[in-house]
Every structure is written in structure tokens, then in C-alpha cells.
Amino acid sequence: MSQTILRSAMIIMVMTLIGRVIGFLRDTLLAHQFGNTFVTDAYGVAYSIPYTIFLFVPGALNAIFLPTLKQQITLKQKDQASALFRKMFTFTLLLYLVISILGFIYSKNLVQLLAPAYEGKELVIATHLMQIMWPSALFIGLLGMFQSTLNAHQQYFFPTLSAVVNSLVIIAAYPLLVPHFGIYGVAIGTTIGFAFAAFTMLPSVAKAGYNLKPDFYWNTLEMRKIGERFFPIMLGSIVTQMTVFIELYLAVGLGEGKLSSLKRAFTVYQLPIAIFVGAFILPIFPHLVEHFTNKKWDQMKASITEGMRYLFLLLLPTIFAFVMIPKELISFLYQWGGNSKFDARDVQWTSIALIFYGLGLFFVALKDLLTRAFYAMENTRTPVIAAVLSIGVFTGASMLLIPYLDHGGIALGTAIGALFHTLFLGILLRKQIGRFILPSFWITMVKTLLSSAVMSLSLMLARSTLPQDTLIKAKLSTLGLIGLGALSFLIAMIILRESLVLHLLQNISKRLLRR
Template sequence: MDKEAPQQQSENVEAASKGGSLLRSSSIVSVMTLLSRVLGLVRDVMVAQYFGARADAFFVAFKIPNFFRRLFAEGAFSVAFVPVLSEYKTQRSLVEVKLLIARVSGVLGLALLAITALALLGADYLPWVFAPGFRDDPQKFALTAELLRITFPYLAFISLTAFASSVLNAYGRFAVPAFTPVLLNLCLIFSVVVMTDWFVEPLFALAWGVFMAGAVQLLFQLPFVARLGLLVRPQYQPKDEGVRRIGKLMIPALFGVSVSQINLLLDTLLASFLESGSVSWLYYSDRLNNLPLGIFAIAIGVVILPALSNKHAAQQGEGFARTLDWAIRMVFLLALPAALALVTLATPLMATIFYHGEITAYDVGKMTLSLQAYGSGLLAFMMIKVLAPGYYARQDTRTPVKIGIQAMVVNMLLNLALVFPLQHVGLALATSLSAYFNAFMLYRGLRQQGVYTAQPGWLSFALKALVANAALFTLMFWLMGDVQQWLEWSTLQRSSWMALIVAAGVLVYFVILIAAGLRPRHLKGQLF
């Protein structure tokens, strides 16, 4: 064994955590994610303007590999791999870390090739599973299958990208993985602006844009992994101790980490039976709802998973609880104003962002209702992203599975109960309600296991946040005015007034928090 390996590994860890704090690292990820999400909105606006609500076939063809990506790559794989990698990084030599990375990448790569090959062979049948309502429109059904053959290889590219991201995150390099999704949006924007004229059916341009984006994201991250000295040749050794441990952790995590994605997929399936355009209405409103979710909650979750994993490996129980408490407070501080904004300003937001080109006032009205339903569950969606790492960091994937299955059952029952009276809005509302059930059960489990205990000062903190949110709601409601005028204004008028509301809202919210005594130093936390 290399005698210098432990020293080199120690230097890597020190460099990764130098000057780091939870707030600083989360802020870096949030800024990068904000850039990605803003470009994502630009992308969606361009797609909406060009295709309107007739892009259902592409959204389903993109949603299928995206679903598997979130389920396997960013979901089950990441939450299983990062804790094991953190343990190796903390307790073993650099040589053993490299062997783990080589063997995991080999097994993962071969599995992805097999899954992709099977999906390509079965592309004509997958739409029956994910959008059975399309069978009433043979042309749309066939188009979905053709697009899927182009988009599905994205799963292999992006899963390997998630693998590289997990390595970088475990070593405290959060900025590069957070920036990488920007490339997806740039590729899709390029496909809309440049490539649509290349095809008789313009939706094929979007499909090839997805394929291109997967390859570009993977190639972008490899040099940064190489700088850590961890870009190694893959080895296929499925019986390796670390590989088998990760595999065992992944099996239950497949259900536990991606319940919200499964719920959204069920929404798409049922929406395919509803009024034409329902899939697109849900997609656009979900995308807007995911803006604060990605900027804040996912960023916090990405940062705390390796931090919690390190504290668990070092048997720092009190530090583990403090890190979880910090994450919950940050979500509470950021989710409430974001949810208020989505529900209160739903029509102005949808009109400002999407009321162009092929999108009609009727579409805006439908998207507004589903956005309000999704926005009402934003607090729960964000809580799930920070509570689940409390289990995964301790390599406990079974408990979230049980909770996830229960939440899925709740969601399915609510879907059936609400879809008939409320149509696509009922599907969005059912997803939000089941998310609250999921978040509550995760929270209760952490308390019962003694892993999480609320830290002092919660009552004062909550009161300050509630007062600030009350002032924010009053301001937004006053500035919004008559929602009908937003549909009559020009794009410039809508954009200008929305910018004013957002700027005024952010200013008032944080000024009141500061006046109430909340300071940035109160929000810091130790990363490693």
C-alpha cells in the first residue's frame, strides 16, 4: 500500500473543507443552481412560445429518462454512494478510495448500458406504461416512442455525471456539480433556436438537444475529478465489499428517495387521460414550483449529506443533530416566503413567464391553478430534501422506504379522489398533500430514533419568520392588484412590475428579519 496515500488523502480533505461552512457551501450551490434554473425558465419559455401545449409527446419522452435519472442516479445511487465514499475517505487510504471508485464506476457503467439497450428495444411499449392515455391518438403515441429512442441514452450520460458529482461533493467541490445543469439548458436552448429548422417534426430537435446535453455534462466534469487524482479506469468487480454495500443500500433507497418523482409520474399518467394540454399545464407549473425547491432545498440537501455522513463516521452525534437542525431552520426560513409567492402571485408569474406565442390566456388560467396546488406543498417538498439525508447519512435506507411506500399509497388514493372533481389540479394537490404526509413521517422517525433533537431558540426563530412572512404577504397582495390586468399588459409591463414586486418582497422580508434580531452568523453551520 502507498505510504503517502493517507497523507495525500488528508490534504485533499483539508483542502475540500478549508474555510467551509454549511451556509457558505449552500450559498455556492444555490447561486449555481439559480443560474441553472433561470436558464431553465428561459428554455421553458422558448419551448412554450414555439410549441405551446402541443409538446406533450416530448415532455413524456423526456420525463421517462428523467424519472429514472432521479430515481437511480441522483436518487438511490447518490444517497447510497456518498455515505460509503465518505466513510472510505475518513477511515481508509487513498488507494482504497480509488479502488472503490473504479469498481463502482465499472458496475454502474455496465448496468446503464444494459438498461439503455432494453429501453431502446422496448421504446414502442414504454408509452403504454407512462402515458397510456396517448393510445387514443396513434400519431402522438408513435411520436412519443420515436422521441424516446433519442432521449433515453441521456439516462446513461447523466447517471455517470451524477457519479462524478457525488465524488466531487464528497470532497467539498460543490460548485462544479451545481453548475453542470446549466449545460443542459444551454443545449436545449440551442436546439430550439438553431436545430428546429433541421427537422420536419421540430420536436426531434429537442430530443437531440437532450442527447447532446447528457454527453456534454459528463465530459465537463471529468477534468475536475482528474484534478482530485480520482479519475480511474473502471473495473467490473460486483463482489467488491464496497460495491455490494452500495448495492444493498440502493435497493430500498429506490423507493424512499424518489417518492415525489413517482408521484409526479403518476400525475403524468393520469393527466394523459384528461383534457389535451393537461400534461403540459402540469409540467410548466411543476417547473416553476421546482425553482425554489432546486435553488434552496436541493442545494442544502446536497451539502448536508456528505457533512452528515462525515459526522456519523466520526461518531459525532451532537454535531449530526445540530447539522440537521440548521437545515430544517433554513428550509423553514426560505420555503414559507417562496410558497406564499407561488400561491399569491400564481397568475402574474404564469402570465409574465409563459404568456407568449402559442400559450393562450386559457392555458395561463389552467397553469395558475396547478401552480397554486403545487406551491401549497412547497414546504413539504423542501423538508423531504433535508430530512431524508438524516437517514441516508447513517446508511439507513429501509426506514425511508417504508415511509415512501406509505406516501405513494396516500398519493394514489388522493389522486383517485381528486382527479375527477378537480381534473389536473386535483393531481397537483394530491402530490402536495402526500408530500406533507411524507415529511411528517420522516421527521417523526428522526425524533423517535433520537437522531434529531430541536436545538434551543426555535420559538423565537419561528415567530420572527412568521412576522416577516405576514408582512411579505401583505406587500405582495397590495402590489399585485387586479390579476386580469396582467393578461392585458405587454410583456415589458408584466416583467417590469414583477421585478418590482420580487425586489420589494425580498427587501421587506429580510429587513424585517434583521430588525427582529436575526443575523447571518445565526445561520452558519460547520461543514466537516
């Protein structure tokens, strides 16, 4: 993996980690203020719309818009790149403005579709919350547009900073808006947060030479190329995110608090995905495009394998941690004593969901990497087919497991769907380019498994000895467990001479010595 990709990945990881830590503080405030009640369930239903859009729109726009813009930047066609930006900005603005207006009008119908069990007060609250948050769709569309533009210029700091800004604005809503508007204050803060997140990137976009002058002339070769990619990629992204709505539909009938437990567990589960998966896949994607264009199949396979090695190395110990210390992690993040309404029952329910979600963590990451490989080869059809089939597997598995595992069945169904999705893409990719998993991956896999086993043993031995009798001691004990697990894993990987770890440590030491 080139130094440029590794450097970009480190920037994305650090900024995403900061954003997620602040995001957890935001979610902790929601749990502390309202607990796992019908009010937070209603907020979860309403928030599912902007959250789902936020999950897929920036990534989809990146896959749609970045390759064409990057090509013009590489060819030093500055005027054409600027014109393309204005056309895409105009199109994105109008598209998401229309979506926001229609969503606002039909909010009640959407709530009834997503949560058919809601009626009376629950229906009214969820509808009003959704109407307040629908303008977020417009700001998320612009956010994705600005992120793709800056990524094309290999700028990753401000695009990842936008998530930090979003969370800080929502946190500010608790002292400023919640005392006056209750849960509606959180919804208002959510919409304002997405607006600030988008506008944070405007100075960098302007500095790169772009302006927001509308341009309605879309009948160009570049826009047609983007249009050819737009619908299949958007369709694939939308279909993939349908799991959020199916999960919501299945969970609302399981009783009060189950949906919120799934949402909180999913937030924790998304942390390593956001930090590690995006950090490596985002900078790898342009290289995959370049290798395909130049028909350098060996280099393309090497890039895929390298990405798989990093993802497995980073995510497997995370999976082990989710399974070994789920209650400690959930309590650390959401249970803060005093007047907190997040109790032992909530910890138990959320921990169960986290364990089952975690089992599919690596497959979700690998699925995203393989999808980008197909996009790089201008094959947008296969990922859509894979996404549709995996939705069926997820839904069927969840419905079969719910009678036995309650809300945990939905989380495990998600993991099973991700496993199927990955296997389907992997089999078809091998048919297209040949064997793409090089021997170096299997070597890293064995070393990572052994190191994760060492980490698990250290956690098992330490967990029973650390004090838990007060809130502060429990928090410090959890931090100690996390630190011990990370250290034992790192030492084991160094002893096993894992090249990725040694290379990363070498780069870090060089940077420190320079300073």
C-alpha cells in the same frame, strides 16, 4: 452551521439559480415554439423517463457512493479510493447502458403504460421521442457518478455547472435542429445536453486523480457496503419518483394541455427546491454521517434543526409568493407575446397547478432532510416504507380531488402526499433519536410567518397599482413585485432580529469588504 457548509451552500445556490434561469429560458422556448398542444404533451410523456432518472439518480448515487469514498479520502487511502472509483464507474456504465438499450426496445410499451389514452399519431410521436432520449439515461448515470466523486472532495462548482451546460445545449437545438426536425430536434438536443453535462466534469475528475479504466473486480468489502445501500436507496428513490408517472397517468385523460400545464407548474415549483434544498442538504449529509459515527446525538439534532430553520426561512416566503402572484410569475416566465402560443388559458391552468404544488413545498424539503438523517444512521428501510405509503396517499388524494379541482387535484394530491411522508419520517426519527426539533426552530418559524405576512401585504397593495397594459410593462411589474416582496421580507426579518439572516448578511458584508 459551520462556515464550510454555508460557503458550500452559497456556491450551490448561485450556480443552481443560474442553471434554473437558463432552464426556464429553455422551457419558455418550448412553450413559445409549440404551445400547450398534443406535441408538447407527447414530448412531456417521453421526457418523463430521462427527467425522472435525472431527479433521483444523482442524489441516490450521492447517498450510496459518497460515504465510502469520503471515508477513504479522509484516511488518505488514495490508491483504494481510485480503485473504488474505477469499479463504480464500470458498474454504473454497464448498468445504465443495459437500461438504455432495454428502454429503447420497449419504448412503445412504456408510452402505452404511461399514457394509455395515446393512439395513432400521438403514440407514434411519443414513442419516437422516447427512443431518441433513452441514451440520456446512460449520461445521467455517469453524471451522478462524477458529481458524487467531486462532492466527496468538497467540489461543488463543476457539478452544478453541468446543469447550465445541459440547458445551453438544449437551447442551441432550437435554432440548429428544430427548423429541420421539429419537436424531434428538441429530443436530440436533450440527449446531447445530458452527454455534455457529464463530460463537463471529466477534467475535474481527472485532476482529482481518477481515470476511466474499467475494473470488473467488484467482490471487495467497499463494494459490498455500497451494494448493501444500493438497492434500498435506489428502491426508495424510484418509489418516490413514481409520483411523476402516476401524475402523468392521471393527467393525460383530463384533456389537451392539462399535462403540459402541470409540467410547467412543476418546473417552477422545482426551482426553489433545486436552489435551496439541495444547497443545504448536500453539504449537511457528511456531517450527519460524522455525528452518527461518533454518537454525538446532540450535534446531530442541532444540525437537523439548523437545516430545518434555513429551509423554512427560505421556502415559506416562496410559498406565499406562489399563492399571491401565481399568474404574474407564470406570465413572466412563459408568456412572451408575438407569435407565442402560450395564451391566457395556459396561464390560468398553470397558475392553478402552481398554487396547489406550492402548498407542499416545505414538506418536500423537510422530507429530503429527514431521509438523509436516516441514511446517515445506516437505516435505509424506513425511508422506503415511508415512500411507498406516501405514494398511496398521493394517488388516493389525487383521485378524490380531480372531480373537484381538475388537474389542480393532482398538484394538491402531491402536497398532501409530501405532508404525510414528512410526518411519518418525523415520528419515527423522534422514536429513534428523541426530540430533534430544538426551540430555535420554533422561534425562526414565528419570525418567518410574521415576515411572510408583511411580504404578502406589500404584494397585495402593490399588485393593483403596477402597470400591465403592455408586455414589457407587465414583465417589469412582475420583477418589481418580486423585488418588493424580497425586500419587505428581509426588512421584517432584520427588524425581528432573526439570527440566521443577520449572520448571513454579516458574512456577505465581510466578503465585500475584503474585496
